[in-house]
Amino acid sequence: MAKEKLAYDEFMKGLWRENPVFVQVLGLCPLLAVTNSAVNGLAMGLASFFVLLGSSILVSLLKNYIPKQVRISCFIIIIATFVTVVDYSLAAAMPVIHKDLGAFIPLIVCNCLILGRMEAFASRNTLRMSVADAFGMGAGFLFALVALGAVREIFGVGELFGITLFGPNFEPWVIMILPPGGFITLGVMLLYFNWVEEKKNKIDKQLAAEDGVN
Amino acid sequence: MSEEKIEQDTGSEEPSPHRLIGTLAVAGLLSGIIIIAIYLVTFETIKENKARELRESVFRVLPDATKMQKLLLKEGKLVVSYKEEKGEEPIYAGYDDNDKFAGYAIPSDGPGFADTISVLYGYRPADRKVIGMWILASRETPGLGDKIYKDAAFVANFDDLAIDPPIVATKKGKSKPNEIDAITGATISSVAVAKIINKGNAYWVSKLPEPGNEPAYEVPAAHTASSRAVDTQAP
Amino acid sequence: MTQKDPKLLIQPGPQLRQQMTTPVVMRDVWYALTPATLAGIWFFGLGALLVLLTCIAGAVLTEWYFAPEEKRGYYIGDGSAILTGWLLGLTLPPALPLWMAFIGGVVAVGIGKTIWGGMGANIFNPALVGRAFLLATFPIAMTTWTAPGDFFTLSSSLFALPLMQSTVDTVTQASPLGLMKFEQIDTPFVDLLFGNTSGSLGETSGLLLILGGIYLWWRRDLDWRIPVGILGTAIIFSSILFLVDADKYPGPIFTTFAGGMLLGAIFMATDPVTSPLTKKGTWIFAVGIGILVVLIRVFGGFPEGIMYAILLMNAATPLIDSYTQPRVFGRELDSK
Numbered sequence: 001m002a003k004e005k006l007a008y009d010e011f012m013k014g015l016w017r018e019n020p021v022f023v024q025v026l027g028l029c030p031l032l033a034v035t036n037s038a039v040n041g042l043a044m045g046l047a048s049f050f051v052l053l054g055s056s057i058l059v060s061l062l063k064n065y066i067p068k069q070v071r072i073s074c075f076i077i078i079i080a081t082f083v084t085v086v087d088y089s090l091a092a093a094m095p096v097i098h099k100d101l102g103a104f105i106p107l108i109v110c111n112c113l114i115l116g117r118m119e120a121f122a123s124r125n126t127l128r129m130s131v132a133d134a135f136g137m138g139a140g141f142l143f144a145l146v147a148l149g150a151v152r153e154i155f156g157v158g159e160l161f162g163i164t165l166f167g168p169n170f171e172p173w174v175i176m177i178l179p180p181g182g183f184i185t186l187g188v189m190l191l192y193f194n195w196v197e198e199k200k201n202k203i204d205k206q207l208a209a210e211d212g213v214n
Numbered sequence: 215m216s217e218e219k220i221e222q223d224t225g226s227e228e229p230s231p232h233r234l235i236g237t238l239a240v241a242g243l244l245s246g247i248i249i250i251a252i253y254l255v256t257f258e259t260i261k262e263n264k265a266r267e268l269r270e271s272v273f274r275v276l277p278d279a280t281k282m283q284k285l286l287l288k289e290g291k292l293v294v295s296y297k298e299e300k301g302e303e304p305i306y307a308g309y310d311d312n313d314k315f316a317g318y319a320i321p322s323d324g325p326g327f328a329d330t331i332s333v334l335y336g337y338r339p340a341d342r343k344v345i346g347m348w349i350l351a352s353r354e355t356p357g358l359g360d361k362i363y364k365d366a367a368f369v370a371n372f373d374d375l376a377i378d379p380p381i382v383a384t385k386k387g388k389s390k391p392n393e394i395d396a397i398t399g400a401t402i403s404s405v406a407v408a409k410i411i412n413k414g415n416a417y418w419v420s421k422l423p424e425p426g427n428e429p430a431y432e433v434p435a436a437h438t439a440s441s442r443a444v445d446t447q448a449p
Numbered sequence: 450m451t452q453k454d455p456k457l458l459i460q461p462g463p464q465l466r467q468q469m470t471t472p473v474v475m476r477d478v479w480y481a482l483t484p485a486t487l488a489g490i491w492f493f494g495l496g497a498l499l500v501l502l503t504c505i506a507g508a509v510l511t512e513w514y515f516a517p518e519e520k521r522g523y524y525i526g527d528g529s530a531i532l533t534g535w536l537l538g539l540t541l542p543p544a545l546p547l548w549m550a551f552i553g554g555v556v557a558v559g560i561g562k563t564i565w566g567g568m569g570a571n572i573f574n575p576a577l578v579g580r581a582f583l584l585a586t587f588p589i590a591m592t593t594w595t596a597p598g599d600f601f602t603l604s605s606s607l608f609a610l611p612l613m614q615s616t617v618d619t620v621t622q623a624s625p626l627g628l629m630k631f632e633q634i635d636t637p638f639v640d641l642l643f644g645n646t647s648g649s650l651g652e653t654s655g656l657l658l659i660l661g662g663i664y665l666w667w668r669r670d671l672d673w674r675i676p677v678g679i680l681g682t683a684i685i686f687s688s689i690l691f692l693v694d695a696d697k698y699p700g701p702i703f704t705t706f707a708g709g710m711l712l713g714a715i716f717m718a719t720d721p722v723t724s725p726l727t728k729k730g731t732w733i734f735a736v737g738i739g740i741l742v743v744l745i746r747v748f749g750g751f752p753e754g755i756m757y758a759i760l761l762m763n764a765a766t767p768l769i770d771s772y773t774q775p776r777v778f779g780r781e782l783d784s785k
Contacts, residue, residue: 067229067237074241081245088252092259095267158612171546171614174358175585184560327750358588399589402750 007132014136020113021144021186022193027113030104031145032182038161041149043097045142047090047105051082052114052141056134059122066123075118076109083108113141144189151185152176271319272306275336275346277373278316279308281431285318287421294432305418308336309431317345318422322414326406329353331362333410335372337418340425344381344411347372359403368397368404372411377419380412471568475528477670481661482535482716488643488657489650492597493543496607497650501538503547504579507554508534515563529568533557536576536716539651540709540756541583544595546609549587553579573763574723577756584756590615594647596622622647625707626752629699641706648708655706662715671719674728678735679714679742680705686743698747710742713755723763730766730773737762 020026030048035041055078059066066074087105090098098105108114117137122130154160156177158170175181272282284304286295295304306319317338323330331354336346349363361368371394375381383396383404396404423429490498512530513521524530534554541550557579565571584591595604606615624647625636640646644654652658665671683704690698704710718724718738725734738758745754 065237067234069229070234070238073238077238077241077245081248084249085252088256088260092256092263095260095263166612169613171549171587171590171609171612173586174355174588175582178355178585180585399592 007128010129010132011136011139014133014138014140015143016140019140019144019193020137021141022189024113025190026116027111027141028186030107030111031141031148032179032186034101034104035145035149035152035182036156036177037153037159038146038149039097040100041145041147042142043090043094044101044104045138045145047086047101048108048111048114048145049138049142050086051079051108052117052138053131053134054082055079055114055118056122056130057127059118060125060127060130063123071123072115072119075115075123079114079118080109113137148182148185148189152181156181268306271334271348271350272308274348275319275334276308276317277336277346278310279319280311281309281313282306282319283309283429283431285429290421292421292423292429294429307429307431313431315428315431318418320414320418321350322410322417324406324410324413326352326354326362327359327400327402328355331403331406331410333407333414335411335414337377337415339419339422339428342377342419344372344375344377347407347411349407354400354403358397358400361397361400362403362407365397368395371395377412377415380415381408383408471527471529474670475532477665477668478532478716479528479535481664482539482651483661484657485644485651485654485661485712486535486539488654489539489543491600492644492653493595493650494598494600494602496603497543499547499603499607500541500543500545500550500650501535503550504538504541504554504557505531505534507551508537508558508579509554511555511558511563515559516567524567527568530558533562533575533579537579539712539716540576540580540649542591542594543650544593544604544606544615545583545590546615547607548609548611549583549590552586553583556582569722571722572767573760574717574720577717577760577763580756581760592627593621594624594627596647597645624648624752625703626746629703629707629752635699635703636707638702638706641703646707649712652709652712655711658711658715662711665715665719671715672721672724672731674731675719675724675735676714678732679718679739680710682736682739683710683743686740687747690743690747704743704746708746708753709755713742713759714738717755718759718762723766725766725769725773727770727773727775730769733769733773734762734766737765 014020018024021028021031027048030044034044055075058078059075062074083106086108087098090101090105117133121133125133150160154165155173156175157172158164158166164170173181176185269282273279276282283306284295285292285307286299286302286304292305295302305321308316308319310316317336319334319336321332321334323332325331329352331352332350334348334350335344337343338345347369352360352362354360354362363369371388374391375394376391379392382390382393383401384393385396385398385401388395394404394408486501490501508530509525512524516524534557537553537557538550541553557575560582561573561575561578562568562571590606593606609615625641626648628634628636636646641653642655644657646653662671662676666673684701687699687704688701691700699707718735725731738755741758741761742754745751745757751757
């Protein structure tokens with residue numbers, strides 16, 4: 001029962017509390033590069049999710065057989081294998097999206113978020129916890145990608161997942177689908193997360209002070 | 215801290231170099247096997263996707279065409295080719311339902327506003343006209359430069375366009391048969407497309423056979439595994 | 450204005466010599482901007498005034514919103530937000546939809562100033578940040594210039610619904626810079642001098658901008674080295690080009706008076722927050738802007754270059770400052 005709670009905790013940690021993008025600020029290269037539409041963000045998020053989950057399972061299972069001197073190389077081989085699988089599968093199943101994402105699918109290999117989870121978590125924890133962690137971090141990354149992609153698509157072309165929102169007279173905010181738009185949107189979102197964090201800390205402090213008084 | 219724990223689990227202080235090399239070799243081998251497997255599984259589909267994309271582009275720039283074949287320049291002559299050749303510079307010939315020649319689809323590329331623009335355009339040698347244009351790849355500014363393929367009015371500029379003298383993009387409304395209307399706010403991209411087509415013409419037009427002597431459509435042979443293998447129109 | 454002779458400047462310590470506070474300087478700049486602004490409104494009509502007021506509203510509201518609650522009165526009172534909105538408004542096309550002008554004001558203060566830590570902490574000129582954002586975001590609306598027209602006619606494009614496109618119903622006309630760049634048509638000097646051309650609403654009247662600059666210089670609110678450096682460099686550089694090929698390159702007079710050159714050189718590059726502190730640094734800064742403007746205008750993709758020139762040199766300002774620090778007395782050259 002305690003275990004159950006812990007796994008859930010690991011999941012929520014990745015999705016929100018230690019969100020890989022908004023809190024840890026990891027994996028920004030694919031994030032900024034492909035999120036000019038919500039669909040691209042979703043595809044990239046799912047691809048990364050799959051790679052992260054698969055690699056976490058394998059690394060967690062094999063952690064006792066991998067000598068620590070060569071662990072990074074082994075992690076990279078495992079990650080690269082999954083990335084190649086995703087790359088070919090996408091090219092076969094969804095050529096249009098594959099073309100949009102371009103070089104950024106192979107580049108998942110060097111997403112520091114994924115290697116970071118292998119090193120920091122999957123290679124030190126049980127399979128069960130690693131899966132929970134991968135689910136959480138993957139979902140957190142996916143959430144960030146889709147959120148960023150959605151905001152940029154709404155302002156940049158007036159659509160969400162390809163559905164027109166404002167009618168034909170919409171004036172697109174060109175900058176939003178260009179790289180600067182990615183930086184600006186991400187900046188505003190980080191601002192929001194930090195603001196929430198600060199507010200929470202303030203309240204915690206206040207509560208602690210009141211506790212001290214009572 | 216936890217690293218130490220792992221070491222205790224494996225029960226060794228310092229693994230031998232053989233073990234390290236062995237681990238990496240096994241990992242590499244397994245990874246290789248998986249990659250080859252997925253490559254084999256998806257190979258046909260990916261190839262088909264690419265062939266379909268090419269076919270669709272060719273038919274888009276050659277309105278009458280329903281069949282196509284790849285042509286390569288060999289010793290100054292255009293010959294039909296089924297194989298992928300290294301460094302090939304193909305053009306494509308389109309044919310209508312009655313195997314009548316419908317025009318060439320010529321790929322060409324050149325610098326745009328951002329990065330290279332790859333263009334495929336249809337060319338009819340009988341009246342020396344461009345009869346269609348399609349952008350294969352570009353990274354032009356979304357909302358502005360990307361109108362070179364998103365703006366139907368701009369693409370329609372190329373449906374009936376004389377190539378002599380060379381194509382000119384103008385901002386004042388086209389008045390001559392060799393002029394196209396540049397897109398407001400994306401003049402550079404518009405001019406780039408015109409230049410790219412002129413470049414393709416400069417290279418290819420003199421090398422094409424006399425009108426009427428185009429290579430005939432060859433019924434695809436069963437053994438050809440090229441892009442035409444999935445062409446279902448053959449009788 | 451008690452101290453008349455700058456030779457008697459004594460460096461250390463605060464001396465009571467004049468009321469050189471931020472609000473005083475800001476108000477001086479307002480007065481200096483007024484003639485050129487009135488000319489802009491005169492030429493482009495009431496619509497220009499609306500664009501200007503909307504920019505100021507966007508800037509002031511943003512300043513107010515992000516200011517600490519107890520200090521809001523002070524933050525607005527120093528007049529810097531109003532000046533930012535005003536300067537931004539002067540760089541916009543007179544028939545720009547008002548909702549875009551408002552966003553420009555919000556971005557100018559929000560991303561241009563507040564996010565860096567407020568007044569005095571920003572790296573880039575806030576008004577130009579707002580303009581750069583608008584130009585990158587709404588490139589077509591930002592380059593649709595209307596010809597000077599009837600005073601009371603309001604273009605319907607001004608009142609486009611938020612997020613919606615606009616159609617300009619008044620006469621559009623390429624700006625002098627655009628005419629020069631794309632069609633090699635020169636604009637008469639008299640029009641450039643008095644401002645009877647299309648262009649941003651406050652940049653067209655060269656004469657009144659220079660008057661404003663002279664007023665600021667007389668009030669000692671302005672470092673004369675910056676405008677003189679920028680204009681001098683641009684004039685020399687463009688003269689050289691003009692002598693090389695008079696048909697291809699615009700002459701020095703056109704370079705000086707067309708577009709936002711004077712507005713930028715006199716009112717934006719001189720922003721004390723974003724320009725270097727030392728005299729030597731100031732010269733480097735000004736010469737850099739002058740060269741960049743001509744380079745961008747003549748060889749770049751855009752007809753106008755003053756905005757990017759100033760923003761680029763703003764970015765270089767901390768570097769210039771650190772290289773031109775005077776040596777502390779008694780220290781070796783390479784130590785700090």
